[in-house]
Amino acid sequence: MSHDVTNPGAAHGSFKQYTIGFILSILLTIIPFGMVMSGMTGGVVIATIAITAIAQVLVQLVFFMHLNGSEEQRWDTIAFIYTVLTIAILLIGSIWVMNYLHANMMI
Secondary structure: OOOOOOOOOOOOOOHHHHHHHHHHHHHHHHHHHHHHHOOOOOHHHHHHHHHHHHHHHHHHHHHHOOOOOOHHHHHHHHHHHHHHHHHHHHHHHHHHHHHHHHHOOOO
């Protein structure tokens, strides 16, 4: 990561970006927390938690880690996508194997 010596704040976001990211992070935390604490259950709550969790990760990546599609960060973006795909393959494969083993167990 290279830093511009003439402009020390060039590698960092502005105060406005950090404030927007902070407010979005708080909102994306309060929404599922409020749903669970109010006693709501079911598929809607699980879907809301999953959606807000994904949105929370994206907010953290964009506003705090400054990951974007610029040419300078192309390899960072590719590495992140590779990591997400690897985790997805491991997770889906593990669930598939466990489901197969469960279906073939002798009861």
